[in-house]
Amino acid sequence: MVLGADAEGTARSLVGVLMGLENIFLGFQQALAHQNLFYAAVGITLGTIIGVLPGLGGANGVAILLPLTLRMPPTSAIILLTSLYWGALFGGAITSVLFNIPGEPWSVATTFDGYPLARQGQSGQALTGAFTSSFIGAFFSTVLITLFAPLLADVALRFGPPEIFSIQLLTFSAFVGLGGGSALKSLVSVMIGFILATVGLDIVTGQLRMTFGVTELMQGFDFIIAVIGLFGIGEIMLSVEEGLSFKGVATKMNLHVVLDTWKILPRYWRTFVRSCFIGFWMGFKPGGATPASFMSYSFAKRFSKNPNQFGKGDLEGVVAPETAAHAAGVAAILPMITLGIPGSPTAAVMLGGLIIWGLQPGPLLFKEKPDFVWGLIASMYTGNILGVLMVLAFVPFFAAILRIPFAILTPLIVVLCAIGSYAVHNAMIDVWYMLIFGVIGYVFKKLDYPIAPLVLALVLGDMAENALRQSLIMSQGSLAILFTRPISGVITSVAILFFIMPIITPWWRRIRGNPVITPAPRET
Amino acid sequence: MRTADLVTASILILLGGVVIFDAVRLGIGWGTDGPKSGFFPFWLAVIMVVACGIIILQALRRSSREVFVTREQLGPVLQVFWPAAAMVLLTRFVGLYVASALYIGFYMRWVGRHSWFAVVTLSVAIPVITFFTFELWFLVPMPKGPLEAWLGY
Numbered sequence: 214m215v216l217g218a219d220a221e222g223t224a225r226s227l228v229g230v231l232m233g234l235e236n237i238f239l240g241f242q243q244a245l246a247h248q249n250l251f252y253a254a255v256g257i258t259l260g261t262i263i264g265v266l267p268g269l270g271g272a273n274g275v276a277i278l279l280p281l282t283l284r285m286p287p288t289s290a291i292i293l294l295t296s297l298y299w300g301a302l303f304g305g306a307i308t309s310v311l312f313n314i315p316g317e318p319w320s321v322a323t324t325f326d327g328y329p330l331a332r333q334g335q336s337g338q339a340l341t342g343a344f345t346s347s348f349i350g351a352f353f354s355t356v357l358i359t360l361f362a363p364l365l366a367d368v369a370l371r372f373g374p375p376e377i378f379s380i381q382l383l384t385f386s387a388f389v390g391l392g393g394g395s396a397l398k399s400l401v402s403v404m405i406g407f408i409l410a411t412v413g414l415d416i417v418t419g420q421l422r423m424t425f426g427v428t429e430l431m432q433g434f435d436f437i438i439a440v441i442g443l444f445g446i447g448e449i450m451l452s453v454e455e456g457l458s459f460k461g462v463a464t465k466m467n468l469h470v471v472l473d474t475w476k477i478l479p480r481y482w483r484t485f486v487r488s489c490f491i492g493f494w495m496g497f498k499p500g501g502a503t504p505a506s507f508m509s510y511s512f513a514k515r516f517s518k519n520p521n522q523f524g525k526g527d528l529e530g531v532v533a534p535e536t537a538a539h540a541a542g543v544a545a546i547l548p549m550i551t552l553g554i555p556g557s558p559t560a561a562v563m564l565g566g567l568i569i570w571g572l573q574p575g576p577l578l579f580k581e582k583p584d585f586v587w588g589l590i591a592s593m594y595t596g597n598i599l600g601v602l603m604v605l606a607f608v609p610f611f612a613a614i615l616r617i618p619f620a621i622l623t624p625l626i627v628v629l630c631a632i633g634s635y636a637v638h639n640a641m642i643d644v645w646y647m648l649i650f651g652v653i654g655y656v657f658k659k660l661d662y663p664i665a666p667l668v669l670a671l672v673l674g675d676m677a678e679n680a681l682r683q684s685l686i687m688s689q690g691s692l693a694i695l696f697t698r699p700i701s702g703v704i705t706s707v708a709i710l711f712f713i714m715p716i717i718t719p720w721w722r723r724i725r726g727n728p729v730i731t732p733a734p735r736e737t
Numbered sequence: 738m739r740t741a742d743l744v745t746a747s748i749l750i751l752l753g754g755v756v757i758f759d760a761v762r763l764g765i766g767w768g769t770d771g772p773k774s775g776f777f778p779f780w781l782a783v784i785m786v787v788a789c790g791i792i793i794l795q796a797l798r799r800s801s802r803e804v805f806v807t808r809e810q811l812g813p814v815l816q817v818f819w820p821a822a823a824m825v826l827l828t829r830f831v832g833l834y835v836a837s838a839l840y841i842g843f844y845m846r847w848v849g850r851h852s853w854f855a856v857v858t859l860s861v862a863i864p865v866i867t868f869f870t871f872e873l874w875f876l877v878p879m880p881k882g883p884l885e886a887w888l889g890y
Contacts, residue, residue, distance in 0.1 A: 281875045404785035411778045420774045453813040620849020624841040686771040
């Protein structure tokens, strides 16, 4: 009897593995379709350009392109947008190494050793190292997603409103407690996002909230407009203020350099493994890519045989942050497809895309749209392989984009942002909102109010409110329900720990006599 | 920097007050079928107001000579903002493509001091390319004006 149960269990797990294999196989059929490979190539090209350009990051690149995907099949659309995201991640490395300008916050650590290498005439080596590390980090996270996403989705299917709300709490507590910068300002940003999300019609009671009789406000605020304004226009204003001047180092990139670098890289296998784990671990929580890259860099330095070489042009100093940043960037997709909670602003915009294409993000996707989910997962393999080959081949072309005069790039980006905003609802008011959000983004960035939690709160606001409402209805108005159920109890407790971390950390350090560490730059 | 911090936090407190006012109107307690409409916004605004209050207190306690924005910095920022606002305004009358052509041309000439040849070429070429991409290829309609009507679109 015992033996029978055992055999049955083994058989069931074997069937599970086989089904997983079958699913990923079906996914590859989708991802390798000619049309989808074409979209992946287009996405990577555009994404790399976007990643190279100041003022256009992954989030608003995806937001501007979103209206164009309305008429595509959802799988092709998500492949286009995720490829754009991979491209933007690669693009950030190009500017960091060649121009000492981190295109994205998580490429800051890459400049530490990437730019010195480029100055020494080793730009080819640095870029090859960066792209290869990115690829390995991304690949690692993709494998983990393939293995764990279905399991996580299975668990998530059993979640009720209290669990969903506690995960939301955890998401935002991670920004407040671990995000760096001023914790209070992070909290305020979250609140602004949630408040903006409540503006308009309350679908549960049918009442109008915060509209004050203004018809335009009845629609509420669309987060895509907010993303384009906050990230696009706000970023442009910041860049012109800093008086952009690009002094780039020329690239020497050819097959010879690539192959030579690939011969050196296996030496750093320890760094690769360590950075992959750091990246994935930090990345599936929101706002994780930037701390992951810094953490990975400092670990690599600590374990290095010659730490003095770091900062002066050590290839290992490029490998570590790039591996971790990409592992984290890819890991941000995991909570998006399994829980319906995005791990980064870019993932948030993609989540918005899912809703626009008529899909319901969350664990049910695995049951209802397996072709979509597995197509997406398989495309993460193909997209990253395609991506690393494309950026290696076309680095000079992408670097040349930064030599376009600034007076041409600036209006071009503003026009693209305006087009993207208008296309969401075909409404001019949205373009005005975009400009207003641009000014808000500029002021907030300067005052260190983080923008990413605001956007995420705006996206998740309705979901959070409904989850809280239903939880309270279940418990007849008692918040204790968040603690009494086992899963939500654990998650809520961790969330509260994160929330109070900014209060207890300085106090704890003072007791231990440790110096107060300056907070890491935050991810915006 | 300190002044800007104080002003921003004060504005946010004011907005928080407006939200609380409206939330109270909607009802922040328990309705017939669960929390009323004002419940969630009310507590969000309360948390925001308290946090902004602490931010103000912290800002008052420290002294800062750092300037939020210098005149040299503000110039280029406004050079981006006003023409962009003008473009959005113009779009209503002449359509997005013509407005963006004027905007790109104006910015290139005024800020970049590019040659008239480059200005005219690019400010015509970029809107034409966007027109073909969005309007014809991806079928996403943009606001159009008399020029497009004259051309038959």
